Amino acid sequence: MKEKILQIENLSIAFSVGGEILPAVDSLSFSVSKGEILAIVGESGCGKTVSCLSFARLLPEPPTIYTSGSIIFPTGTSAGKNILSMSAREIRKIRGKKISYVFQEPSVSLNPVFRIYDQIAEVICLRDDEADDVREEVIYLLSKVGIPDPASKMKAYPHELSGGMQQRAMIAMALAGKPDLLVADEPTTALDVTIQAQILELIKNIRDESGMAVIIVTHNLGIVSEMADNVMVMYAGHLVEKGPASDIAKSPLHPYTKALISAVPQFGHEMEKLNTIPGTVPSPSKYPKGCRFYGRCSLADSLGHDEKRLCAENIPILHETKARFCRCHYSK
Amino acid sequence: MPLLKVENITTTYPVGKGWFGPLKHLHAVRDVSFHIEKGETLGLVGESGCGKSSLGRTLIRLEKAQSGKAVFDRTNIFSLNSSELRKFRRRFQMIFQDPYASLNPRMSVRSAIDEVLRVHSALSKEQRERRLASLLEMVGLDPSHADRYPHQFSGGQRQRICIARALAVEPDLIVADEPVSSLDVSVQAQIINLLQEIQNKTGIAYLFIAHDLAVVEHISRRIMVMYLGRIVEIGESRSIIRNPAHPYTMALISAVPAIDRGTGRKRIILPGDVPSPLNPPKGCPFHPRCPAATGRCSKEEPPLALSMNGKEHYSACFYRDDFYGKMSVLSGN
Numbered sequence: 060m061k062e063k064i065l066q067i068e069n070l071s072i073a074f075s076v077g078g079e080i081l082p083a084v085d086s087l088s089f090s091v092s093k094g095e096i097l098a099i100v101g102e103s104g105c106g107k108t109v110s111c112l113s114f115a116r117l118l119p120e121p122p123t124i125y126t127s128g129s130i131i132f133p134t135g136t137s138a139g140k141n142i143l144s145m146s147a148r149e150i151r152k153i154r155g156k157k158i159s160y161v162f163q164e165p166s167v168s169l170n171p172v173f174r175i176y177d178q179i180a181e182v183i184c185l186r187d188d189e190a191d192d193v194r195e196e197v198i199y200l201l202s203k204v205g206i207p208d209p210a211s212k213m214k215a216y217p218h219e220l221s222g223g224m225q226q227r228a229m230i231a232m233a234l235a236g237k238p239d240l241l242v243a244d245e246p247t248t249a250l251d252v253t254i255q256a257q258i259l260e261l262i263k264n265i266r267d268e269s270g271m272a273v274i275i276v277t278h279n280l281g282i283v284s285e286m287a288d289n290v291m292v293m294y295a296g297h298l299v300e301k302g303p304a305s306d307i308a309k310s311p312l313h314p315y316t317k318a319l320i321s322a323v324p325q326f327g328h329e330m331e332k333l334n335t336i337p338g339t340v341p342s343p344s345k346y347p348k349g350c351r352f353y354g355r356c357s358l359a360d361s362l363g364h365d366e367k368r369l370c371a372e373n374i375p376i377l378h379e380t381k382a383r384f385c386r387c388h389y390s391k
Numbered sequence: 392m393p394l395l396k397v398e399n400i401t402t403t404y405p406v407g408k409g410w411f412g413p414l415k416h417l418h419a420v421r422d423v424s425f426h427i428e429k430g431e432t433l434g435l436v437g438e439s440g441c442g443k444s445s446l447g448r449t450l451i452r453l454e455k456a457q458s459g460k461a462v463f464d465r466t467n468i469f470s471l472n473s474s475e476l477r478k479f480r481r482r483f484q485m486i487f488q489d490p491y492a493s494l495n496p497r498m499s500v501r502s503a504i505d506e507v508l509r510v511h512s513a514l515s516k517e518q519r520e521r522r523l524a525s526l527l528e529m530v531g532l533d534p535s536h537a538d539r540y541p542h543q544f545s546g547g548q549r550q551r552i553c554i555a556r557a558l559a560v561e562p563d564l565i566v567a568d569e570p571v572s573s574l575d576v577s578v579q580a581q582i583i584n585l586l587q588e589i590q591n592k593t594g595i596a597y598l599f600i601a602h603d604l605a606v607v608e609h610i611s612r613r614i615m616v617m618y619l620g621r622i623v624e625i626g627e628s629r630s631i632i633r634n635p636a637h638p639y640t641m642a643l644i645s646a647v648p649a650i651d652r653g654t655g656r657k658r659i660i661l662p663g664d665v666p667s668p669l670n671p672p673k674g675c676p677f678h679p680r681c682p683a684a685t686g687r688c689s690k691e692e693p694p695l696a697l698s699m700n701g702k703e704h705y706s707a708c709f710y711r712d713d714f715y716g717k718m719s720v721l722s723g724n
């Protein structure tokens with residue numbers, strides 16, 4: 060068993076909106092080891108970004124409320140502490156240095172009024188205030204993420220770069236901190252497949268060299284199986300399935316995971332219509348009492364009246380069988 | 392007659408204005424011509440930074456074309472004055488790549504969508520209210536969340552707000568810049584089915600920019616491939632995916648990540664760096680990285696010309712007819 064670096068225990072996160080408490084993430088438990096690449100997939104709005112942002116306490120408080128649980132980082136060392144009980148000062152020491160982020164939308168993390176160079180150089184200097192050759196390092200990083208002509212592109216302001224270049228600049232910025240944990244929220248959605256492959260390769264190489272752990276949120280199940288060691292599937296704030304990426308791609312257990320995989324358009328095959336999952340995700344204020352996938356689940360639909368009641372009334376627990384976890388009453 | 396006929400568009404950005412030397416021009420889109428039929432989806436793919444968004448933005452006049460024409464239903468969009476343009480805007484909408492940047496953070500979903508409805512339609516307040524609810528439902532959002540602000544939604548939810556806003560005014564053409572990349576596959580499938588249903592009903596056309604080739608293949612009748620500001624290949628989807636006639640497209644197709652690992656597909660790794668659009672290479676823009684390049688490729692620029700790989704299939708490679716049947720990368724599937 061590899062050394063754990065991040066351990067999430069029973070984490071629940073909610074937002075208080077107009078006097079209402081909306082649960083976004085519910086009793087989430089998992090861990091990430093050194094050098095592990097963990098992918099998080101799941102329906103839009105299921106809480107992937109919110110979970111990721113919580114690891115470095117990046118969610119605005121209020122309206123965010125941590126209703127339960129702990130986030131221990133780095134696990135397994137005496138320095139390991141619960142991020143939820145750290146002081147603002149302690150957290151600042153971790154952010155961007157020990158834990159780096161690549162965000163879903165470039166406009167959120169790139170500052171429009173500074174040149175790309177300044178933004179990356181700042182991270183380098185924060186990591187190592189005696190760094191010489193900052194300029195060289197910035198150019199090196201930008202070329203590594205595949206930005207053409209880095210010496211001149213680094214002088215650009217974010218709006219002067221294409222969407223994909225902004226995303227790559229952001230990845231360069233995250234890697235500049237030489238983090239122990241890289242949290243990448245859809246890092247390659249704006250990139251064409253050849254550059255996507257190049258960046259994922261780069262992240263893997265850095266992982267191999269430095270033992271950096273990676274949490275990657277993606278909608279691309281192809282990326283999951285080419286890149287990740289393990290995958291975690293979320294649905295409506297719940298972890299519903301977790302296990303080795305190759306096993307889950309080959310034999311998904313949870314009905315949601317199965318439906319998700321069947322909705323992927325198959326490259327090189329013609330289809331009239333894409334498979335979808337009937338209905339929409341319930342919004343946090345209207346979560347069903349039992350299994351959150353109940354109502355859209357084809358397995359439940361095929362059950363008898365009494366068996367269905369279990370799904371409707373009780374939240375299934377996360378069963379473990381042979382390193383695989385699944386939150387379903389009937390598929391284990 | 393096509394709905395939109397684009398002729399020789401070039402879009403440049405002034406860059407590098409400094410104390411030394413002259414102002415340089417970055418050619419983001421170079422001499423691009425194509426057309427879109429009514430009710431058609433034209434997919435647009437290409438390397439990041441190759442000019443896809445710039446092309447889309449130029450078409451809806453967010454960027455000024457250096458030269459060229461874009462004739463939309465008999466009217467050259469580029470010669471409209473600002474009041475004519477405002478009226479015309481209803482007919483072409485854009486869904487932007489970065490939903491967060493394109494939504495006003497201080498405007499609730501209701502006001503953002505109501506604003507377009509108010510400007511571009513003659514609906515009464517109640518009708519607008521009903522339309523808002525049905526639009527949100529259509530894209531899979533809860534209408535009771537209409538009073539929330541963009542930051543209270545997830546990335547994919549924000550993208551759906553943008554889609555609802557673009558659909559609100561029933562345009563004839565939507566330039567959709569990566570409209571589904573931030574959505575999970577099941578919502579993605581819903582939205583794609585929705586876009587297609589609307590197309591079948593209303594005859595709307597889409598210029599659909601995306602990186603996921605499986606999605607592009609599925610939704611598009613034709614696909615256009617760009618490289619360094621140029622169209623390097625265009626043709627019917629099936630023909631492009633099965634029988635690409637340009638080495639860049641072949642590399643692109645070979646790099647599609649597969650869910651089932653080890654299907655025997657071999658990825659074509661492109662050597663070298665993407666050239667800068669500030670000083671594009673001489674000859675074929677792809678030649679420094681092209682596995683099939685010859686001496687001729689570094690001297691002459693290949694024109695976009697008809698290929699034998701399919702009807703309506705054009706490629707800007709000298710050897711466009713030599714690759715037929717050699718795209719064995721899909722055979723593993």
Ligand SMILES: Nc1ncnc2c1ncn2[C@@H]1O[C@H](COP(=O)(O)OP(=O)(O)OP(=O)(O)O)[C@@H](O)[C@H]1O
Pocket residue numbers: 074076081083101102103104105106107108109110122163343542543544545546547548573574575
């Ligand atoms: N500041 C906020 N106030 C209220 N609700 C919020 C806030 N931020 C997020 N939410 C809600 O929390 C839920 C989880 O959002 P999150 O951004 O984690 O989704 P996600 O899984 O990352 O989705 P996507 O794939 O679309 O990015 C969503 O229902 C969202 O609407």
Ligand SMILES: Nc1ncnc2c1ncn2[C@@H]1O[C@H](COP(=O)(O)OP(=O)(O)OP(=O)(O)O)[C@@H](O)[C@H]1O
Pocket residue numbers: 218219220221222223224249250251404405406417419437438439440441442443444445446488668
């Ligand atoms: N406002 C601007 N000023 C200067 N250069 C710009 C500007 N906007 C874009 N560019 C440059 O123009 C080129 C084309 O950019 P564009 O955004 O059209 O690419 P794209 O094909 O949409 O890429 P992506 O897939 O990454 O979104 C890039 O080299 C980019 O850096």
Ligand code: SF4
Pocket residue numbers: 637638639675676677678679681682683684685688693707708709710
């Ligand atoms: S023209 Fe030459 S360099 Fe360009 S794609 Fe064809 S073979 Fe490659």
Ligand SMILES: [Mg+2]
Pocket residue numbers: 107108109163244545546547
């Ligand atoms: Mg997200």
Ligand SMILES: [Mg+2]
Pocket residue numbers: 221222223443444445488568
């Ligand atoms: Mg773009």
